[in-house]
Amino acid sequence: MHELTYAQAINEGIREEMRRNQKIMVLGEDVGKYGGVFGVTRGLFDEFGGERVRDCPLNEAAIVSFAIGLAIQGRPAIAELEFMDFTTFAMDPITNQAPKLRYFWGGQVSVPLTVRTPIAAGLGFGTQHSQSLEAWLIHVPGLKVAMPSNAYDAKGLIKSAIRDPNPVVFAESIGLYATKGQIPDEDYTIPFGKAEIKRKGDDVTLVALGLLVPKALKAAEELAGRGVDVEVIDPRTVAPLDIETIIASVKKTGRLVIAHVASKTGGIGAEIAQQVVERAFDSLDGPPVRVAAPDVPIAASAQLESAIIPDVADIVKACLSFRNARA
């Protein structure tokens, strides 16, 4: 075991995969000598050189498209977009090309593409640098989407993403980059579509994504003190989504809370809720509850922003909102 931050864990995962497979490439803005704007690719340039760890001009559409070109030529490619908000410039390759090429060519190619991009919510960067846009991506058939919440998962998931012969968007949380975790010394991966039950509980099922997983665990602790026993589930990947684990939990608890930093309307919360409602309606004591940002652009002012990004207190409140709370 060794200790790494979330950012270092991703770095180690990429590094190990690049050692395993000489064909793997990294492309992006400032990913080379500089090591990435948040340091995630630090040292890769030194180890693998500028051919494989490639600083690109500032053009997201071309970066992701070039990565697709490499991928369909048998070179698994990892493209970095510096903030998730900039997926807007690369939406065509991310949604119209990468996840569809194999399909509309009748299976003639595979597209081993990983698009890494961090979510900056809650850091005061303002509305064009703070969005969590995974809801767009789960609506694109053919695309996989990972949202790691801790260092261990981050490493295991990035390795799976890179090995996956299909396009993956790997959504990191800047707010988690410095959090530390214990990492096994031996090779491991975490499969896509397999949720983790972070805490067992009988009263409420709490599904949290990315940045909100640690907050959900804090909330659960606080709630335990109040006699409410919360089961915390981290889906880890939202496409594919391990709905089975969530449903099994809800069948036990009868209550569902979903927490994400993205704005509420059209967010993933609705999708998870509806899938549970469709399949476990009779088990539910009441409607699933969403904890999410309100439907406003994200203001830069710290005071305003902190009222936007969901926090422990919001999660606690949601878990206590059920009418016939058992506890």
Next chain:
Amino acid sequence: MHELTYAQAINEGIREEMRRNQKIMVLGEDVGKYGGVFGVTRGLFDEFGGERVRDCPLNEAAIVSFAIGLAIQGRPAIAELEFMDFTTFAMDPITNQAPKLRYFWGGQVSVPLTVRTPIAAGLGFGTQHSQSLEAWLIHVPGLKVAMPSNAYDAKGLIKSAIRDPNPVVFAESIGLYATKGQIPDEDYTIPFGKAEIKRKGDDVTLVALGLLVPKALKAAEELAGRGVDVEVIDPRTVAPLDIETIIASVKKTGRLVIAHVASKTGGIGAEIAQQVVERAFDSLDGPPVRVAAPDVPIAASAQLESAIIPDVADIVKACLSFRNARA
């Protein structure tokens, strides 16, 4: 009263607004002399000239961005994207600029922008020309989204969109362009956020969007023959969404079906369902049911595509799926 097709109704709406306000501009590919790839802007060039009805080079990002520049200078702008799938190239101006500028500038400007774009689902154009992407857009605070289902609404809504000092995406359905409707001779608009109950019914609430509204009405008729009385609701705009009308209906029927052509996961169906579940859980006999495209890219082959795009039979089946059907 006069009869117009859906396409002509939009045309007439734009024309009337351009006569009312000399500042209004139209921009897009082939919107000028040619009258638009689907003929929606036909004749506008002749009446208003090439300055106001402006053929643009083939570059969607710049077209929408230029329209934003015009809008913030007090010139309401109507930008056309030839297929909704091409919003991918204009996602930055559509989502990071237009709906946020006013907010992050503290209200100093308004952005009277209308982005018109048609959904081609079901016409055999293949996967990059057949998507219905409204779910992405309702997840963007500050953006309004209209999805007219008939000629009368199309005219009333396009006029509201153009008069609205805020950005609107106006999602047309190519499959409806040729459908006819009676249009009043006098000026009228249809407010955003006001659903229409297209058919009253007591047994099932059926919310349908755009292309599926006529199919929903056909399904309702068929179901009436089988003794199931369906209330058909057309939200007309999905942002803002008139959830009150839907909830009032569900409180009566206890059953909700939502039908859209977009793929199911992450689609609007989940959002509508969850809003209803949140506020009318106790009124529901069972889980809301979604009728949507399966989560696959849209194949070109007619046989495959017709199995993807939801049809009358799919809607009928969904409405009959409730366990304790009253009828």
Next chain:
Amino acid sequence: MTLSDEQQIEALRRMWQIRFFEEAAIRLYGEGRYRGSTHPYIAQEATALGVCATLRPTDQVLATYRGHGAAIAKGADPRGMMAELLGKATGMCKGKGGSMHMSQTDVGFLGCNAIVAGHIPIAGGVALAQKLDDTGAVTAVFFGDGASCEGVFYETLNMATLWKLPLLFVVENNEYAISTHVSESISVPNISMRAQGFGLPGVTVDGRDFYAVYDAAGEAVARARRGDGPTLLEAKTVRWGRHSAVAAGPAGANIDKWKLTDPIPRFKQELLQRGVVSEAQISDIERDAKATIDDAVAFAIESPYPELSELQTDMYA
């Protein structure tokens, strides 16, 4: 590079195949045998052949929705193409792609793309892979004058030049993007002039002249193989008339002008003059090309539609 007689004969054969393929595509559309649309390559055949005659089987080609010509020129199978057009299970993409997404990777045809210009930066990535593989292979990417307005085209010009990629940009300037004339959409008289802002060679040739295209492409390909980087090749051409089988009335060059500049009779004439073929041989080639396409049509019509279970296949590797 010099062209053998066989190569020139094969080029004529494929030009005819393209012509007959597209005529059949329009006819079959009219008969309601498929939906969506199709974008005929008619009158542009000399460009695809002029470029592809300089390529090896291991080189790669990417094209737009108006890409049937490039497909045939790169050696794609007309049967698979025609079946694809009709959405049949025997189509090269199992019917999932249709007219605008044909591809046949085993002959180096990395497909058509229905997003205008979307394939240009993908071609950049393909060329980067080739450069890293260091086998001397090159990529040619075909696109239209309209496509040359999309930002990704310029992004790719910059990156390809910066990284000296073995990439040949072939812009087919047929004067129109649907209804929009180049004079209304492009700020310079020749699209090859864009190259001046990016530091790569830019060349304009008559795209209806097989030999002119071949010579210019040959130089560009040689340059790319040497590791000297990309070239922007503008082939000036005309459009037969309608943008697509569904588009409203002719907005492009009219048919009389088109007949005068038809690249096929012109190429035939040159082949005769150069003594590469006789009149009789030419008739044989034409007949043979016709037979190939007739066979493809029959094959496509007889082929079954895909099973519904195919909906769920090919999404993930």
Next chain:
Amino acid sequence: MTLSDEQQIEALRRMWQIRFFEEAAIRLYGEGRYRGSTHPYIAQEATALGVCATLRPTDQVLATYRGHGAAIAKGADPRGMMAELLGKATGMCKGKGGSMHMSQTDVGFLGCNAIVAGHIPIAGGVALAQKLDDTGAVTAVFFGDGASCEGVFYETLNMATLWKLPLLFVVENNEYAISTHVSESISVPNISMRAQGFGLPGVTVDGRDFYAVYDAAGEAVARARRGDGPTLLEAKTVRWGRHSAVAAGPAGANIDKWKLTDPIPRFKQELLQRGVVSEAQISDIERDAKATIDDAVAFAIESPYPELSELQTDMYA
């Protein structure tokens, strides 16, 4: 155009204001008075002033996230700016925009934009509106070398040239986009050369030389006002060191090089040489600029944060 003494003095004052503003911004960030980031305009002051000195109040300016300089140069209020930086209710955007979204439309400053290059085509639309208004007003859009790689820049070059828009593209080539040197990202030695591919004039000047910028911008603005269309003006400059207040260690030009090329002492020297001001006056101007920024800082610190109810305002007009 000739510059009056007052104009030159005002230019120096604003250059100092920018410098002091940015120094304060870095200091306040260090003190934890706001979060996010800030991108100092230090060492680039002569460019903003050289351009804005050619503009009228009714002309428009759009800038990037590194836009405090352009804001002050166009006449934005330092109090409103500083309060905005700190996220206060008295900020020019009520605290909702922060460092990267400052704007003050009543002085023709149509804001900073945090999406690199996102504002360039918006500036195109603003210039189109001006052309239609036919008042002789022009737009200047500031952006960096990095931004010049984004496709929307080229799309706007093409459209602005095609439509002869009154638009001045000001690319501030400070050699770096965060860590990436222009030699690694741009395929030509001067960014102004891009203009050659688009048919508009392209000029490179020393961006640290107020008069050089002023002259080149003046010509471009005159051309634009005449209806002759856009110009691409490249101002070569250096970056003080770090990309932003949060970015890791210096990747740009080092501080010694920077001191040698500091545009403010240089401009001061020239003003003295030209006899526009005396040493004593210069000290007064510097002191006055300092006082303005000190006052802005005090104002900003004392100002209240926005009410939470402000979250819901300004979304819709």
